[in-house]
Amino acid sequence: MSETFSTEGISYFGVQGIRGWSDPPILDNPAVSETLDGREYEIFTNGGWVRMVAWRRGEDAYWISNSLLNTLSNDQMVGMARSMSVIIPKPMRGKG
Numbered sequence: 001m002s003e004t005f006s007t008e009g010i011s012y013f014g015v016q017g018i019r020g021w022s023d024p025p026i027l028d029n030p031a032v033s034e035t036l037d038g039r040e041y042e043i044f045t046n047g048g049w050v051r052m053v054a055w056r057r058g059e060d061a062y063w064i065s066n067s068l069l070n071t072l073s074n075d076q077m078v079g080m081a082r083s084m085s086v087i088i089p090k091p092m093r094g095k096g
Helices: 072-083
Strands: 001-004 009-018 032-036 037-048 049-057 060-065
Touching: 037 072, 049 072, 060 072
Parallel strands: none
Antiparallel strands: 001 009, 009 060, 032 037, 037 049, 049 060
16 A cells, blocks of 8 residues: 545555466456557546556556545556556575
8 A cells, every 4th residue: 555645635545466367357347458658558447537557567467556535636547557667576595
């Protein structure tokens, strides 16, 4: 859970990712798919508001969710998704 500031105060949004599962049920039925800067985004709406933006990298799926009251604008949601980068953690080395 992350936060951003808006004229209505603090808004909380979520960023999620699942490694090794490219089609989780939460990503079924996007309203529209759009390719921006070479990355395909799936945009999910509710009453004209973007409630979630998802993208995939190989077998991994990632998405950003709007606040419960959809306080983030459509442009903010798409902009935040476009600015996300994937960080793959390095495997931990065993002691010894």
